[in-house]
Amino acid sequence: MAISAAAATLVVMKIHPDAQLGHQQFLPGTAASMFASPRPRAARPTRLCVVGAGYVGLTAAACLAEAGHTVTCLEADPGRLALLKAGRIPIVEPGLAEMVARSRQAGGLRFTDEVEEAIEGTGYALLCVGTPPGIDGKPDLRQIGDTARQLAAAARSDLVLIVKSTVPPGSCEALEILAADAAGPDVRVPVVSNPEFLRESRAVADFFAPDRIVVGADDPELGRDVAALYPAGCPILVCDRRSAELVKYAANTFLAVKISFANEVAGLCERLGADAGRVLEGVGLDARIGAAFLGPGLGFGGSCLPKDLSGFLATAASVGYEAPLAAAARAVNGSAQEAVLAKLELALDGVRGRRLAVLGLAFKPGTDDTRDSPAVALVRSLAARGGVLSTCDPLGRCRELPADVFSDPYRAARGAEGLVVATGWPEFAQLDPVRLRAEMAGTVLVDAAGVLRGQGWREAGFSLYGVGWGLPSSLHPVVWPPITWALPAAGGLSAA
Ligand SMILES: NC(=O)c1ccc[n+]([C@@H]2O[C@H](COP(=O)([O-])OP(=O)(O)OC[C@H]3O[C@@H](n4cnc5c(N)ncnc54)[C@H](O)[C@@H]3O)[C@@H](O)[C@H]2O)c1
Known part of the structure; x- marks a missing residue:
């Protein structure tokens, strides 16, 4: 899982040299380059699993495939999956349907509901499932908890879970414990925070020209590794997991x-x-x-x-x-x-x-x-x-x-x-x-x-x-009582 030298030079970030959990320095990147045609490529194309084919997951899956990765998208909803397999998409996003079609045709993107098939040959799974509000306003984390358990149980080798869903601070740590419980012996399932900031109606454009990509990892090398999955030139902030999770909540608040x-x-x-x-x-x-x-x-x-x-x-x-x-x-x-x-x-x-x-x-x-x-x-x-x-x-x-x-x-x-x-x-x-x-x-x-x-x-x-x-x-009412717009001899304004 070590980052390649090429990726390290392309990814715009700096890691605090001596801190495991240190807040990292943010350097602006060249967002304008994201608009360049052809689309920017990932520095190190690899095989990826994306879980959930909603606004976030389907956009990430298609854009990562467009950037050169080979992506398998795991979708649990039978209706959504049938639609995707039939070559249609369940949401409206400018440019997304064309991109999905292109990547499927080129063999860079496929859809499945089989967990084992989705993670075969990959070291990374991006979790993009829903985290809807519960009745008490607290986030309902059951979808993401189930997903982490399923993936960990099916993993036959080390698998990094990259949490793109919006979750409260502390969730990645909890998910890592859940995943470790479910994983087989000798299989490591570290969890990295990577909150998503896309705006619906401009999701594809936002993927290729993000204001920033935030990666929260308690192991800086793993953070750099995940950051390198994104196309070169994206501005990237790498920090600890709780800070990354809170960036998303704080920005939307x-x-x-x-x-x-x-x-x-x-x-x-x-x-x-x-x-x-x-x-x-x-x-x-x-x-x-x-x-x-x-x-x-x-x-x-x-x-x-x-x-x-x-x-x-x-x-x-x-x-x-x-x-x-x-x-x-x-x-x-x-x-x-x-x-x-x-x-x-x-x-x-x-x-x-x-x-x-x-x-x-x-x-x-x-x-x-x-x-x-x-x-x-x-x-x-x-x-x-x-x-x-x-x-x-x-x-x-x-x-x-x-x-x-x-x-x-x-x-x-x-x-x-x-x-x-x-x-x-x-x-x-x-x-x-x-x-x-x-x-x-x-x-x-x-x-x-x-x-x-x-x-x-x-x-x-x-x-x-x-x-x-x-x-x-x-x-419209009169707001102020009439006042004399002249300074009296003693100074200050006086009411008439
Ligand atoms: N929609 C946005 O604009 C946006 C932007 C940034 C962040 N987010 C966050 O990203 C997350 C996803 O949002 P969304 O709008 O894409 O949600 P969504 O409901 O549109 O999509 C989630 C998908 O995950 C699938 N799913 C759930 N559990 C699964 C499992 N175990 N295996 C496979 N598939 C599974 C669902 O069937 C669904 O298709 C949420 O946490 C949300 O807060 C959303």
């Missing part, structure tokens, strides 16, 4: 805090008659802050941010540490949804019995993923309050939705008294106000995604409300 802060500013803007779009644009233009994740709206959702924020809080609680900032981000997120509901209730004088349209189901544009989507939660809340719902999403689908689902947004809007844009798809930004007005029975439009600005909506007869903008100015 920070993004959640940023979104909640944007929603808090938006709420203040509504009360001041300021425009949250401009305010947050102005804030985000500060290079120290950045514009990403500063959009107000229905709040954060998806399969990662809410779950990882809860995991962060559960981890803190488990060691008796209070994390009030993270807790506040979660509370503010709940209020974001409530604020949109309240707007609609106010504008329509109640939603019971009213026909309503919600445009968007996916948790963000560009993906088919509706897991923990704020848009879906909005549909359910409105239905629970007695609204009669119709909805539309270009890709997202959801089972047992209390709404009629249409493929055409104008059809979904037909007869609606109020409409909410819940997901910021470009398709919704291009809607024609006059045509939409002709379809709808009412005029209330709530743009929770911030995509309908400045397009003649009011001219078409709509009352348009945004998040942090669009309330009539008569609603």
Whole structure:
């Protein structure tokens, strides 16, 4: 398992010379090179096993095969496996289907549900199975525990388990104990943390041009070894396992805090008659802050941010540490949804019995993923309050939705008294106000995604409300008592 000299020169990292568990120095790499064509290759092509063919696993399997490795992807779900073996993929990700097809044809990627077949001839298994939230908000680690046991029990020679799934700090150590119990005599199954940071809808691009790859290993040589599996040029941080695990939780918690802060500013803007779009644009233009994740709206959702924020809080609680900032981000997120509901209730004088349209189901544009989507939660809340719902999403689908689902947004809007844009798809930004007005029975439009600005909506007869903008100015209270804008002789401002 020793790293080759070539890989060592290609991988951009530095290891603290004298620390087994030391925090390692991070050096930026040449991310731009990741966009080069042909795609960057792994320095040392090898045989790999990837477990789980979801957003993370299928992307990793296809991209690692594209980078030159020979990959066997182990998938337990019979429906998913049948689809993959038939040459189709179970998720929507730009470029992924083509890449899977190419690698399968070239013999670099195959799918199986047989553990022994998946790990035959390989020293590495990348674990990309789900770690969903349990009922108490703590992560449910049963899938990954089972996976570690199965792989260890089937291993006939040393096998490194590389945990890409998001897990609470300490998990890799626990998995290593589980794996050691299950493994046969003379078989070593060390566990390395390698959290995944891909963004759905740009997963392939993120794989080849990541902001960073984090590898947590208590044996630095093993860490370097795992880092060398990735294409040359990726910026890599190697550290101890608990730190690597916490990087993932902390990064997603920070993004959640940023979104909640944007929603808090938006709420203040509504009360001041300021425009949250401009305010947050102005804030985000500060290079120290950045514009990403500063959009107000229905709040954060998806399969990662809410779950990882809860995991962060559960981890803190488990060691008796209070994390009030993270807790506040979660509370503010709940209020974001409530604020949109309240707007609609106010504008329509109640939603019971009213026909309503919600445009968007996916948790963000560009993906088919509706897991923990704020848009879906909005549909359910409105239905629970007695609204009669119709909805539309270009890709997202959801089972047992209390709404009629249409493929055409104008059809979904037909007869609606109020409409909410819940997901910021470009398709919704291009809607024609006059045509939409002709379809709808009412005029209330709530743009929770911030995509309908400045397009003649009011001219078409709509009352348009945004998040942090669009309330009539008569609603804005006078905030300060009148003051004299002149310095009195004694100095300081005085109230009139
Ligand atoms: N989706 C994302 O954007 C994203 C980003 C970064 C990290 N993550 C993390 O990565 C992990 C996976 O996320 P995902 O969205 O890909 O999940 P997913 O639910 O889409 O995919 C998991 C897959 O693993 C399979 N699986 C479970 N147990 C198995 C086993 N024992 N053997 C073989 N296959 C098995 C499931 O059938 C499923 O297909 C999670 O921990 C998640 O938090 C996700």
